[in-house]
Amino acid sequence: MLKYFSIIQALCRSALVNPNEAVVHQVNRLKESLEKDGYDKEAKSLEGLLSSAKAGIDMSPSKIQKSFVVSKGEELTIRTPVPVDKETSTPLAEIFFPADLPSEMPVFDDNIRLAIQSIVSEWMKFDLLLEINATPASSCLIYGVPGTGKTHLAKWIGKQIGLPVVLARLEGLMSSFLGTTSRNIGNLFAFANRYQCVLLLDEFDAIAKLRNDPQEVGEVKRVVNTLLQSLDSRHERGFTIGVTNHESLLDPAIWRRFDIQVEILKPSPETMMHLLKIFLAPLEFSEIEIKFLAWCIEDSSGADAEMLSKWLKRAFVLEKESSLVAVMKQFALLNSGRVNAGKRNIMLRSDEDFIAMLLNDKTYSFKQKDIAPLFGMTQSSLSKQLAKFKETDKI
Numbered sequence: 505m506l507k508y509f510s511i512i513q514a515l516c517r518s519a520l521v522n523p524n525e526a527v528v529h530q531v532n533r534l535k536e537s538l539e540k541d542g543y544d545k546e547a548k549s550l551e552g553l554l555s556s557a558k559a560g561i562d563m564s565p566s567k568i569q570k571s572f573v574v575s576k577g578e579e580l581t582i583r584t585p586v587p588v589d590k591e592t593s594t595p596l597a598e599i600f601f602p603a604d605l606p607s608e609m610p611v612f613d614d615n616i617r618l619a620i621q622s623i624v625s626e627w628m629k630f631d632l633l634l635e636i637n638a639t640p641a642s643s644c645l646i647y648g649v650p651g652t653g654k655t656h657l658a659k660w661i662g663k664q665i666g667l668p669v670v671l672a673r674l675e676g677l678m679s680s681f682l683g684t685t686s687r688n689i690g691n692l693f694a695f696a697n698r699y700q701c702v703l704l705l706d707e708f709d710a711i712a713k714l715r716n717d718p719q720e721v722g723e724v725k726r727v728v729n730t731l732l733q734s735l736d737s738r739h740e741r742g743f744t745i746g747v748t749n750h751e752s753l754l755d756p757a758i759w760r761r762f763d764i765q766v767e768i769l770k771p772s773p774e775t776m777m778h779l780l781k782i783f784l785a786p787l788e789f790s791e792i793e794i795k796f797l798a799w800c801i802e803d804s805s806g807a808d809a810e811m812l813s814k815w816l817k818r819a820f821v822l823e824k825e826s827s828l829v830a831v832m833k834q835f836a837l838l839n840s841g842r843v844n845a846g847k848r849n850i851m852l853r854s855d856e857d858f859i860a861m862l863l864n865d866k867t868y869s870f871k872q873k874d875i876a877p878l879f880g881m882t883q884s885s886l887s888k889q890l891a892k893f894k895e896t897d898k899i
């Protein structure tokens with residue numbers, strides 16, 4: 505055995521260039537056996553290799569053990585040519601390297617956040633799962649209403665995996681010639697399978713729109729089949745994330761291709777408040793003001809919260825004296841799609857009605873002392889005014 509030790513040592517060194525838990529475990533076993541049999545010098549040399557590999561793992565930007573997709577395929581660099589649509593020369597995908605991907609997970613309600621963290625941590629223990637012959641999920645479909653952070657989430661997952669993201673908008677692959685569409689899909693997957701990457705198929709439902717063309721039934725079937733086969737071919741090669749707003753349009757056969765399906769819901773009132781605080785920074789608002797803003801755009805998406813925050817920043821920087829209520833009325837007037845119609849009508853009708861609606865809201869349970877300052881009043885003047893209204897109501 506010692507006759508071949510230099511070869512064994514070289515083997516271990518090469519394996520530890522891309523260390524994963526399984527390799528480290530086996531080299532460690534060899535080291536311990538050598539130690540037991542008294543080959544201290546050889547054991548020490550393996551120990552040296554192990555400790556530098558460990559330092560490498562600790563310094564690695566990726567939290568995922570280097571294995572599976574990471575070890576398959578060529579490395580993608582900024583010089584790698586991206587395939588293009590032959591007809592129009594438009595690139596079939598956009599490449600995002602880890603440095604360009606978001607490091608913050610989108611803000612979600614606790615149950616969604618925990619579910620996503622558990623998938624990601626499953627991927628991080630990939631090698632452990634392989635040791636017991638369990639294959640972790642390698643594809644994930646993210647769906648839900650527009651603007652809820654789905655694309656952002658998919659990119660963040662790519663960042664966690666530590667690989668470049670090959671982002672293809674399905675709409676962009678579709679050509680007026682269905683034959684070209686199939687070829688584009690084939691070329692895109694061939695590209696993704698060749699390199700170490702996460703394939704992100706955004707606006708995945710675009711493919712379903714093809715079905716509406718009754719004249720092209722045969723060709724459409726072929727496109728869908730190409731997609732199904734491509735998804736199957738991808739299974740062994742790397743992670744694939746599909747994102748869609750219209751999950752109901754997807755063929756059940758496509759659904760089945762995804763190991764995990766995550767629905768992203770609109771933010772709850774608490775999550776909306778959290779999002780507003782993040783988007784409004786560095787401007788600071790009180791808890792009550794944030795709660796008031798969340799109430800105004802209740803049932804909207806994270807993208808709407810981002811839009812409102814930009815609006816507020818502009819208003820407060822340009823007109824320092826602005827009142828939050830006045831700015832919100834203006835926002836409601838000019839963003840009819842972002843503020844519920846019932847609320848908008850009352851907000852714009854009169855302050856009395858506006859205040860009454862806030863005080864009657866069961867979810868937010870505003871108190872008079874919270875609301876008075878928003879409308880530039882003291883609590884006692886507000887309660888006097890409310891009493892006066894009650895009197896008038898009685899008349």
Ligand SMILES: Nc1ncnc2c1ncn2[C@@H]1O[C@H](COP(=O)(O)OP(=O)(O)OP(=O)(O)O)[C@@H](O)[C@H]1O
Pocket residue numbers: 609610611612649650651652653654655656657748749779805806807808810
């Ligand atoms: N939950 C969230 N946490 C953090 N940012 C969010 C969240 N929801 C939306 N955003 C922000 O809103 C914008 C739109 O998000 P994104 O594009 O990820 O949404 P989407 O669900 O993919 O929308 P669409 O369905 O329209 O493609 C981004 O700037 C994103 O950062």
Ligand SMILES: [Mg+2]
Pocket residue numbers: 654655656706747
């Ligand atoms: Mg999106």
